[in-house]
Amino acid sequence: MNGPRRGGAAGAIRFTFDGRALLARPGDTLAAALLANGIGLVARSFKYHRPRGIMAAGVEEPNALVTVGAGGREEPNTRATDLFVYDGMVARSQNRWPSLAFDAGSVLGLAAKALPAGFYYKTFFGSAKRWMFYEWFIRRAAGLGDAPTAADPDRFTQRAAFCDVLVVGAGPAGLSAALAAAEAGERVMLVEQDRILAPSLVRDPQDLDPAWAEATAARIGELGGRILLRTTAAGYWDDNLITVSQRLAEPGEPPAGGIAQRLWHVRAGRVILATGALERPLAFAHNDRPGVMLSQAVRTYVRRFGVVPGRRVVIAANNDDAYLTATALRDAGAEIVAVLDTRPVPAGATSGFPVHNDAMPLATKGARHHLREVSARVGGKVMHWRADLLAMSGGFTPVVHLHMQAGGAALEWDDASQSFLPGGARQNVVSVGSAASVAPVGPTPPPENPGKAFIDFQNDVSLGDVDLAWAEGYRSVEHLKRYTTLGMATDQGKTSNMAALGRLAEKQGVAIPEAGLTTFRPPYTPVTMGLLAGRTERDAGAHLRRLALFDVHQAKTPIWQPLGYWKRPRAYPQGGENLAEAALREARSVRTAVGMTDVSTLAKFEVSGPDAVQLLELVCATTVGKLAVGRGRYTFMLREDGLVFDDGTVWRLAENRYLLTSSTGGADRMAVHLSYVRQFLCPQLKVSVVNVQEHYAGIAVAGPTAKAVLAGLIGEEVPRHMSAVGASIAGSPVMVLAASYSGERAFEIYAEASLAEPVWNACEAAVTAQGGSLYGMEAMEFLRIEKGHLVVGGEVDGRLTPHDLALDKMLNKAGGYIGAAGLARPGLTAPGRKQLVGLEAIAGTIPEGAMLVTALGQPAGGHVTAAARRVLESGSIALGQLVDGFARHGEELVATSPTRSQSAAVRVVAPHFYDTAGERYRD
């Protein structure tokens, strides 16, 4: 840039831009620091790779997008105007090759006439394969910055806040509103996206002493108000919920406390929007050249940052505000060579500047990416000025984004200011200050060369593109937006939408408000995905659920298996075993001797009270009422539509006290279901349903010698199959339920979780003494598949009836259970339903999840729900769902998984491969 740089000391903050070492002063934005270092060319435009400089001084900046930071902290598309320089900051320009100054992509600018709006749609025809070819070139020719590939090392937090009044924007209006609310005794929260209070007062100290802002903020603080700087209200949702993003570190900066940003969920009684207004650019040929800036932005750089962006300045405006910029520049030593005022005389007549009325810029010329000349039409005559800075102002647009996100009923058109003002709102929100009202403007003559008059600088959309879209039949503003890409990307049209609406209205021959508006969607400014994800980018806020015996398992270095949020041991490898080897050894131990495993995650509910059986017979589709004390039985549960959604066991522990178990994966769903039944279907029952899933840790001991193991542990007669006793192991009271999920005689031992470790240790010692071993979920899967036990989420997938699962003989013949009515629907007993079958491989290994087909290429008639190998013998077996499967035993099919290129010939059999008579349960 040719203009004067900043006077005084160079600053002490070191940073680099495109590898060049530079210095900044504390409080500088990157844009201010670049200008102070004489750098005017900052970016290349999205489509034509046109040279671009800094246009604005705030979040509306469409041009000066940079990539900042390194590694996982790298952040692309960051506005240089909304990035405060810190020591060691690394910034670089983007969308250019090989360099910013010499960008090969700028050749596209020479072909701009061939690349108008809708160019993609008109050019890239053909099949999807062709598009893959085109895309390679398109992505390299156009675009913004590249997303980082490394994981973000920083953390993000989310926090709730409640207040009576949320004030957005700490300018004079916002501070005044916050102070008034605080003095009225209300809980006040004030957020400001800048890092200083009332930045507009620094720009325009003639309005109010900037010290007033500090004093006001201090008073608000004394009254208990909370003020957050560098914090943006990004989204406004129902019930006055506002999401607010707070920067604790600048983009790319290592955060001091490890936390880069915080997302606030603010619930406010009412919201005051003091969000200010954005200055609009003027449309004329080559208005996107470095050195063409918004007028208020220029004033901000002069007054706030001490940077004078040009020495010879032309000012072009349709309003009075631009004269303040002229004054600021003159006071800073710049020469105002012309003020082009679109309004007729007497606008600006007494300003003392060389004012030209009825004047509008025609075009600019530049050299080496700098502004050199401004030409204008002044009252019908073309005039030229040598200048290195053009400060323009096309009026102001109130920031109504949050108002509209809040459900603003409509915006009201203000003809004097040529802007939309916030109207009524469905929520308790009000706009104040320049967010509610802006100064009037004069006429804005249309450009003489609309093809080079840019309105959306970020997307390289000119007025000529709007004209083209109109000519091609795009009438709706929404269609215009999508066809031209106007108003998209990171700035969301903050500086462009009004110009486009004006042009569209002109084409339609209507007033601007009749041309329509696009939708204001959150976020107001870009929000990093990490902030939305939560605590870290890795767990996205999801906690790990640990077993009560987690440390005991961890000491044995098992292979862990995620199961929902739980982590359960999948296998306990020994001596270099892999998963399959360990699981087979463990399963064989259960078949031949004894094994033990952790079953703590099973859902468990204690149901007590004189009406407990009534509730259970409503929930369970099997009979419960005939259970004797100390006995249990298998059960399953139906939804109201008659389909099975879970299974488990029910135990009568005492006269009016039962324990209901169900699946791990369905535990939360079952808790909700039981609560629904208890509170809504039968609130009159005298019954208590308490979720004791985590109260009890569970240990299953299974195998031919399990009975001997347990007898040694409890020192008394063990319960027979499906019976329960209370006992003591290692000094801890336990509940022993004789139930099996393995096909072997087995016991589930439940102890209060805090007392479970000595129980586990005693069991493990006894099991080891019997030559047994621990087993994990993989072995459990082998065992249950071989025995034909169901698993919820596999065979029980919510689509099958008890009949489909061969459970219908267990149904409570008296009915009355949830789902009984739904089960009577004819469609649930019609032919063509999928039914549970067993599958044994004729050749090969059955792929889990495979489709079942009569021959390759034929439609699927079912699928494999679970597959395993036989435990003691060889051979691959599986469970599956097959259309009319009960009648197809003996049929040969193909189990095929095209995505894995695996197939196996299978024979349909009964879904029991081991001890079909159940003799191994009996003593």
Next chain:
Amino acid sequence: MTDITITALPAAPLHVFEIWSNPAVVANRFEAALGSSLPVLGAALQLSAMRLIRYEPTVWLAEGDPAGLAEILGADGSLTAIGGGVVRVRLGGPGWRSLLMEGGVFDAESADFAAGSSAATLIDHVNVRLYVESDDACLAYVPLSYARDMIHFWTVAAKSLV
């Protein structure tokens, strides 16, 4: 960093005290036996050997020695042990209210949430019950399976509070 201590307390007897019939009669029996009314929703009753926190409309959490509660309930309710599945975590120091706002959805900073108050809420997606012991301490009742992660979450979050 705000001064906050995060301490997992030893396991304690915790029972669900549920009334399914004649609530007024049970309430009278309770008051006659223990000299205090059953706490209302959002509140707790601290007795010498026991604390009773209103959990749900018909359910209270009884912490400590439950002796006598079964007799008070009689045939109108039941007492069920759940202490094995709950970890009590004491959040101490002046910053505990701010800490509870991290990942929270509940207004722990409200002056109404004073000593003796209780609440049920979600913190970072985990269901947690709260009891305000004093201006300087709050007890959080956390499901056992989530407890270690929650304590870690709070420990990290506390470092970010200023």
